[in-house]
Amino acid sequence: xxxxxCILITFLGILATSAAKSAKASLTVLxxxxxxxxxxxxxxxxxxxxxxxxxxxxxxxxVSDATSRTFxxxxxxxxxxxxxxxxxxxxxxxxxxxxxxxxxRMVLIFFLLCLVVLFSNNVILMWAALEGTTLAVVPLxxxxxxxxSFRASWKYLIYSTVGLSLTFLGFIFLAxxxxxxxxxxxxxxxxxxxSQLNLQRSIWSELGILFVVLGLCSKLGLxxxxxxxxxxxxxxxxxxxxxxxxxxxxxxxxxxxxFVPVLSRVEGGLLQTLLIAIGLVSILVAGINIVITKNYKxxxxxxxxxxxxxxxxxxxxxxxxxxxxxxxxxSNALVKAILFFTSGNIKARYGTKDMSxxxxxxxxxxxxxxxxxxxxxxxxxxxxxxxxxxxxxxLSRLMEAGNWLVFIALGFLIVMIFVATGRSVxxxxxxxxxxxxxxxxxxxxxxxxxxxxxxxxxxxxxxxxTMGNRVxxxxxxxxxxx
Amino acid sequence: xxxxxxxxxxxxxxxILNGSWRLGLIGLGLQTTLLAVIITSSSHELSLPLGxxxxxxxxxxxxxxxxxxxxxxxxxGISRDHxxxxxxxxxxxxxxxxxxxxxxxxYLLYPEDYGRALQCGTAAAGLLSALFVLSLQAAGVGxxxxxxxxxxxxxxxxxxxPHLHSLALQLAISVVFIFxxxxxxxxxxxxxxxxxxxxxxxxxxxx
Numbered sequence: 270x271x272x273x274x275c276i277l278i279t280f281l282g283i284l285a286t287s288a289a290k291s292a293k294a295s296l297t298v299l300x301x302x303x304x305x306x307x308x309x310x311x312x313x314x315x316x317x318x319x320x321x322x323x324x325x326x327x328x329x330x331x332v333s334d335a336t337s338r339t340f341x342x343x344x345x346x347x348x349x350x351x352x353x354x355x356x357x358x359x360x361x362x363x364x365x366x367x368x369x370x371x372x373x374r375m376v377l378i379f380f381l382l383c384l385v386v387l388f389s390n391n392v393i394l395m396w397a398a399l400e401g402t403t404l405a406v407v408p409l410x411x412x413x414x415x416x417x418s419f420r421a422s423w424k425y426l427i428y429s430t431v432g433l434s435l436t437f438l439g440f441i442f443l444a445x446x447x448x449x450x451x452x453x454x455x456x457x458x459x460x461x462x463x464s465q466l467n468l469q470r471s472i473w474s475e476l477g478i479l480f481v482v483l484g485l486c487s488k489l490g491l492x493x494x495x496x497x498x499x500x501x502x503x504x505x506x507x508x509x510x511x512x513x514x515x516x517x518x519x520x521x522x523x524x525x526x527x528f529v530p531v532l533s534r535v536e537g538g539l540l541q542t543l544l545i546a547i548g549l550v551s552i553l554v555a556g557i558n559i560v561i562t563k564n565y566k567x568x569x570x571x572x573x574x575x576x577x578x579x580x581x582x583x584x585x586x587x588x589x590x591x592x593x594x595x596x597x598x599x600s601n602a603l604v605k606a607i608l609f610f611t612s613g614n615i616k617a618r619y620g621t622k623d624m625s626x627x628x629x630x631x632x633x634x635x636x637x638x639x640x641x642x643x644x645x646x647x648x649x650x651x652x653x654x655x656x657x658x659x660x661x662x663x664l665s666r667l668m669e670a671g672n673w674l675v676f677i678a679l680g681f682l683i684v685m686i687f688v689a690t691g692r693s694v695x696x697x698x699x700x701x702x703x704x705x706x707x708x709x710x711x712x713x714x715x716x717x718x719x720x721x722x723x724x725x726x727x728x729x730x731x732x733x734x735t736m737g738n739r740v741x742x743x744x745x746x747x748x749x750x751x
Numbered sequence: 752x753x754x755x756x757x758x759x760x761x762x763x764x765x766x767i768l769n770g771s772w773r774l775g776l777i778g779l780g781l782q783t784t785l786l787a788v789i790i791t792s793s794s795h796e797l798s799l800p801l802g803x804x805x806x807x808x809x810x811x812x813x814x815x816x817x818x819x820x821x822x823x824x825x826x827x828g829i830s831r832d833h834x835x836x837x838x839x840x841x842x843x844x845x846x847x848x849x850x851x852x853x854x855x856x857x858y859l860l861y862p863e864d865y866g867r868a869l870q871c872g873t874a875a876a877g878l879l880s881a882l883f884v885l886s887l888q889a890a891g892v893g894x895x896x897x898x899x900x901x902x903x904x905x906x907x908x909x910x911x912x913p914h915l916h917s918l919a920l921q922l923a924i925s926v927v928f929i930f931x932x933x934x935x936x937x938x939x940x941x942x943x944x945x946x947x948x949x950x951x952x953x954x955x956x957x958x
Contacts, residue, residue, distance in 0.1 A: 330919075358958050365958045372958065393916060397923040404930045411941075412958065423938060427894050430931065431885065431901070438878070438905050444912050456914040472860065506958040613958075 271313035271341065272333060272388045278305045279381040286374040292359055292366035295373040302377060303345075303352040310345050313338075318736065325390060329459055332390035335743040340387050340523050343599060346725060347515035347606050348380065350718030354610045355508055357714040362617065372412055379405040379512065386520040392440050392458040395524055396433065399488070402517055403429040409512075410505040421497075421504035428497035429488060436484030443468075443477035446535075460527050468535045475539060478532050482543045485528070488521045489577045492551040499558065502570035503622070507613025510566070514573055514605035522580065522598055529584055530749050537587075544585030545675055551578035552682045560689040564622045565615070568693060569608045572648050575686055576601045582679060583663040584748075586670060591750035593662025595741050600647065600655035600729050603722045607644040611637050614715050624693050629702035636711050640719035642698045647726055649687050655729025752792055752866050756873050759785045759907065760850075763877050766896055767846065767884060772824060772833040775896055776817040782903045783812035789870075790910055800915045807925045808906075816899070816932050823936050824892065827943035835884050835893055842887070849879040871911055877904030891942055895935050902928075 282302035289295045323334040355373075358365045382401040389395035403426065410422035440458065447456045450469055457463060468474055483494075490498030502510045532540050555575035562568050576597070583594035614637045615630065616622055631638035647654040660683070667676040733741065745751075762782045766775030787808040795801050836842050857872020881904055885897035916924070 393920045400927045508958045
């Protein structure tokens with residue numbers, strides 16, 4: 270029901286942007302669609318919420334369960350932050366209004382396809398929708414028509430296509446495993462039916478796990494196919510980077526969430542080893558690059574790789590770490606939205622992404638400086654944010670399971686990233702302003718989305734309402750947690 | 752079946768070993784047509800999903816895609832010669848080692864079923880070769896070729912399993928593929944209009 274309403278609202282929004290003649294009209298459409306989607310989700314939470322109920326609809330192609338509903342709320346929250354940010358940018362810069370109708374239309378198409386990913390119960394449909402989100406976001410990355418953004422969007426397209434092709438190959442191998450085990454008629458691509466098959470270990474299932482994990486990890490920007498992420502996040506418009514990190518990233522995480530319980534029953538050891546190895550290598554790569562980079566947007570991009578690595582390790586660690594992973598995923602989306610939207614404001618004001626040239630942000634841009642500072646604290650996993658609790662739960666699970674080597678390596682890498690990020694970012698936040706700003710005043714609209722995200726982040730770390738906690742526990746239980 | 756698989760491998764090597772993108776695109780079209788022959792020669796009954804898959808293979812991937820790419824490459828004036836693989840012995844040896852490895856993989860998985868071993872081996876050899884080409888290509892055109900070669904190998908892997916997707920899913924896959932090609936087309940057109948002095952500095956980050 271909520272899904273159908275959100276799809277309908279977004280679809281009507283896409284049609285409305287086709288008729289919109291000005292940037293103002295497109296902004297109105299975007300605001301209305303975001304608001305109505307939020308109302309629909311809120312109404313659904315209040316009236317139809319039952320975390321244990323799995324509703325299969327439209328010939329089983331779609332499912333509404335605790336996982337899809339949690340991610341629906343999350344991506345809607347990111348959209349709620351995206352909309353005022355876009356309004357503020359268009360108001361403060363007339364150049365941003367150029368081709369804004371096309372921009373909004375592509376954003377809404379992207380969002381609609383993300384909704385399909387979230388509610389899909391079919392592997393192939395989910396894959397096709399995820400590939401669709403990639404194709405929809407490519408022109409958005411290249412929206413500013415610069416050579417660097419052109420290269421970045423091309424790299425993103427090629428890496429994503431290769432990653433998703435490898436994932437598709439993984440599905441084919443899993444289908445081969447099903448056929449070998451139970452005959453031709455047993456082959457299915459519906460998640461609920463795959464779970465019931467009780468797939469046994471075979472060469473095909475192992476190949477399937479390998480390719481599905483490798484493919485999805487490359488879509489998350491994890492090693493070895495990670496190099497698209499820093500470039501894309503750096504050169505895409507900040508609003509689009511926020512959507513990539515806060516929305517599309519979580520659609521891929523959801524796909525991984527759907528596969529983890531199925532694959533861990535087939536060959537848990539292989540899945541665990543793969544996820545932990547990929548996670549650790551990715552965090553190492555991210556750590557080294559965080560030490561080197563002087564570009565604050567790239568630094569946040571590498572921090573995204575680090576976060577994806579921690580999520581992979583958490584999924585590999587299993588059991589009680591699953592709840593931590595969910596908290597971490599939710600916090601991660603909000604932190605990225607805060608930091609990327611704020612970095613857009615900073616870039617607009619100073620015209621540079623070089624951290625060594627920026628100082629005294631908190632004096633010169635109090636709203637954005639404060640948001641950036643708190644965002645960085647949450648990024649580094651400070652208490653009392655949700656990321657802190659999430660990281661703590663993953664680390665304690667590693668200790669509990671006796672994975673001492675992974676625990677020590679992860680602990681060391683987290684400290685390294687903490688020091689490297691602090692060393693680069695803290696002088697940028699404090700100190701005496703040096704650069705002459707391009708824009709004078711800072712609109713309250715630039716603070717509104719960040720304030721909202723900060724409240725959600727604090728809530729994840731300090732107090733999660735009972736109903737919300739029950740939902741998160743259910744998501745963790747479906748993953749295989751206690 | 753064997754003859755079609757051998758023909759597929761020949762059509763697969765045509766774009767890689769021949770230094771002309773026109774012949775390469777013809778090779779790509781030939782591959783998908785051969786894939787259509789391979790699927791019809793297996794024990795499938797004629798159905799709507801199969802019909803759609805045949806249309807996808809013969810008309811979309813076999814005719815439409817090469818036609819779109821030929822027209823756009825002509826329009827942007829890309830030189831006729833385009834090596835997917837550097838013309839030296841080391842790279843050629845590397846390619847044939849990968850083909851050998853792929854074929855061996857097929858026999859490893861199906862030691863007692865010659866037909867399936869050959870199909871699986873051909874698909875694996877194709878996939879490894881496509882990834883090899885992709886890793887060597889810095890040019891956009893070459894990367895597009897490599898991705899299309901990879902797609903064709905994956906389809907051959909898919910045919911190992913007699914399961915057919917439903918009409919809706921088959922349609923979704925075809926639509927996504929068509930949009931991918933349209934995005935490739937836009938990129939190639941944009942590549943030709945993007946001059947070296949445009950946007951060489953930092954992006955403006957307007958939105």
